[in-house]
Amino acid sequence: MSDVHPLDPLVRRWSKYRSFSTGDRNAIRELPYVRRTFGKDAYIVREGEQAGECSLILRGFAYRQKLLSDGDRQIISFHIPTEFVDLQNGVLGIADHNVQSLNHCEIAAVSRSAIIELADQRPAVRMAMWIDTLIDSSIFREWVVNVGRRDSRARIAHLLCELVIRLQRIGADREGLFDFPLTQEQLADATGLTAVHTNRTLQSLRREGLLQLSNGILRVLDWEGLREVGDFDELYLHQQV
Amino acid sequence: MSDVHPLDPLVRRWSKYRSFSTGDRNAIRELPYVRRTFGKDAYIVREGEQAGECSLILRGFAYRQKLLSDGDRQIISFHIPTEFVDLQNGVLGIADHNVQSLNHCEIAAVSRSAIIELADQRPAVRMAMWIDTLIDSSIFREWVVNVGRRDSRARIAHLLCELVIRLQRIGADREGLFDFPLTQEQLADATGLTAVHTNRTLQSLRREGLLQLSNGILRVLDWEGLREVGDFDELYLHQQV
DNA sequence: CGTTAATTTGAGACCATTCAATTTCGGTGG
DNA sequence: CCACCGAAATTGAATGGTCTCAAATTAACG
Numbered sequence: 001m002s003d004v005h006p007l008d009p010l011v012r013r014w015s016k017y018r019s020f021s022t023g024d025r026n027a028i029r030e031l032p033y034v035r036r037t038f039g040k041d042a043y044i045v046r047e048g049e050q051a052g053e054c055s056l057i058l059r060g061f062a063y064r065q066k067l068l069s070d071g072d073r074q075i076i077s078f079h080i081p082t083e084f085v086d087l088q089n090g091v092l093g094i095a096d097h098n099v100q101s102l103n104h105c106e107i108a109a110v111s112r113s114a115i116i117e118l119a120d121q122r123p124a125v126r127m128a129m130w131i132d133t134l135i136d137s138s139i140f141r142e143w144v145v146n147v148g149r150r151d152s153r154a155r156i157a158h159l160l161c162e163l164v165i166r167l168q169r170i171g172a173d174r175e176g177l178f179d180f181p182l183t184q185e186q187l188a189d190a191t192g193l194t195a196v197h198t199n200r201t202l203q204s205l206r207r208e209g210l211l212q213l214s215n216g217i218l219r220v221l222d223w224e225g226l227r228e229v230g231d232f233d234e235l236y237l238h239q240q241v
Numbered sequence: 242m243s244d245v246h247p248l249d250p251l252v253r254r255w256s257k258y259r260s261f262s263t264g265d266r267n268a269i270r271e272l273p274y275v276r277r278t279f280g281k282d283a284y285i286v287r288e289g290e291q292a293g294e295c296s297l298i299l300r301g302f303a304y305r306q307k308l309l310s311d312g313d314r315q316i317i318s319f320h321i322p323t324e325f326v327d328l329q330n331g332v333l334g335i336a337d338h339n340v341q342s343l344n345h346c347e348i349a350a351v352s353r354s355a356i357i358e359l360a361d362q363r364p365a366v367r368m369a370m371w372i373d374t375l376i377d378s379s380i381f382r383e384w385v386v387n388v389g390r391r392d393s394r395a396r397i398a399h400l401l402c403e404l405v406i407r408l409q410r411i412g413a414d415r416e417g418l419f420d421f422p423l424t425q426e427q428l429a430d431a432t433g434l435t436a437v438h439t440n441r442t443l444q445s446l447r448r449e450g451l452l453q454l455s456n457g458i459l460r461v462l463d464w465e466g467l468r469e470v471g472d473f474d475e476l477y478l479h480q481q482v
Numbered sequence: 483c484g485t486t487a488a489t490t491t492g493a494g495a496c497c498a499t500t501c502a503a504t505t506t507c508g509g510t511g512g
Numbered sequence: 513c514c515a516c517c518g519a520a521a522t523t524g525a526a527t528g529g530t531c532t533c534a535a536a537t538t539a540a541c542g
Contacts, residue, residue: 074386096477140381145315148388148433192389236337
């Protein structure tokens with residue numbers, strides 16, 4: 001399938017969960033959307049806001065986060081092109097966390113009502129959407145395990161494994177190389193570590209020849225090794241539903 | 242509404258999310274289910290299993306957990322009566338984590354196909370179900386924050402705040418007293434701490450007059466204090482959708 | 483090419499862990 | 513009703529992984 005329409009990557013992504021009719025595909029393509037661009041670290045959604053629309057990433061990375069009362073930040077997930085960063089807001093209405101762009105980002109903003117209408121009228125698409133939010137949920141569960149029970153090396157390794165798999169799935173790998181714009185501080189905020197310790201942990205992983213990571217480029221040198229260090233089992237990503 | 246039917250608590254719970262017609266209510270009540278009882282620590286669902294049914298708690302507590310390769314355990318959520326412990330399995334099909342009973346437990350087991358059929362035929366119920374899974378998801382996000390960024394006192398306090406709110410909502414409080422069958426080891430597995438440190442942390446919370454917890458009974462003595470220690474903001478529970 | 487952001491390094495402090503032993507609790511049978 | 517037992521809770525002391533604070537180095541960008 002060649003991508004002639006900006007929403008085709010979404011069609012392709014969702015059609016892995018449910019087989020779509022031509023009508024289903026067209027209904028997705030006909031979603032009214034507004035294209036928005038965000039610079040680095042811009043807020044796409046704010047906690048407590050009434051959510052008027054859902055944001056699909058066309059280009060760039062985004063992340064969800066929550067701020068503690070003492071100013072500490074916990075990153076809750078990272079998102080890559082073809083993914084909605086806040087599909088749940090289409091249903092729940094009020095945002096329970098923040099969403100920020102990680103780098104320069106292009107977003108297709110779809111109104112809540114259009115999402116709901118599509119779900120109402122297209123059973124197959126509705127199920128794909130539900131599955132999408134459920135896989136999200138599964139990833140959060142795995143993150144609870146990651147920050148709750150694994151040591152620093154395993155946490156970082158596990159996170160990298162997850163992102164590598166997800167990037168591969170959208171065809172974002174270039175022969176083992178990945179554009180990887182996360183700073184060490186963001187890696188730290190996602191794993192519940194400090195930036196300093198994240199730095200030392202990455203050095204340890206590099207020293208063992210598991211990976212290279214610099215200048216925003218990640219190269220996995222020893223996938224099996226990284227997987228083992230991270231105690232990584234991709235079942236939770238539900239690649240085949 | 243008086244509970245004449247065993248599934249009425251579920252009807253009541255879901256009807257907070259969406260207004261139901263009489264037909265909707267009856268459709269829920271007519272869900273075919275099998276009543277099962279489980280002793281303490283029995284497995285209700287196992288990771289990797291093809292899920293044939295969804296389990297609604299009629300009595301008792303349950304929890305979801307994942308095991309690491311080194312045998313460590315992370316508890317991912319607790320569940321109380323009126324809640325499904327694995328509604329997502331109705332859609333995803335394959336269980337990505339374990340579910341265990343916490344104490345003596347009565348479950349209504351509903352087949353996947355019945356869940357799906359109900360969702361297909363009853364738009365309002367379908368939305369309530371989706372909302373249920375999305376609130377689940379929101380709770381997982383908050384747990385990532387809890388184990389990722391808070392210190393031991395805040396983690397325990399936050400978890401207790403959440404359970405208190407949820408127990409109150411199903412009317413399980415008896416004038417500030419709660420049946421609270423969690424062991425310190427389970428509390429530890431849920432907060433990413435050790436049982437020993439959980440013990441010392443609980444003592445610290447008791448010493449400050451925030452709560453009493455012994456013999457499976459919890460009494461909150463200083464709700465505002467506990468809330469503050471736990472950095473607790475209940476927005477994420479989405480009480481009003 | 484200057485300026486700021488990001489990464490790296492060092493040393494000391496601390497929160498939580500580990501390991502081991504003791505006490506209390508809850509349930510059971512005599 | 514009490515003695516007994518295993519599970520749960522509690523205590524102590526030593527260890528250790530991660531944090532904190534501060535400074536130096538390197539990379540990114542206009």
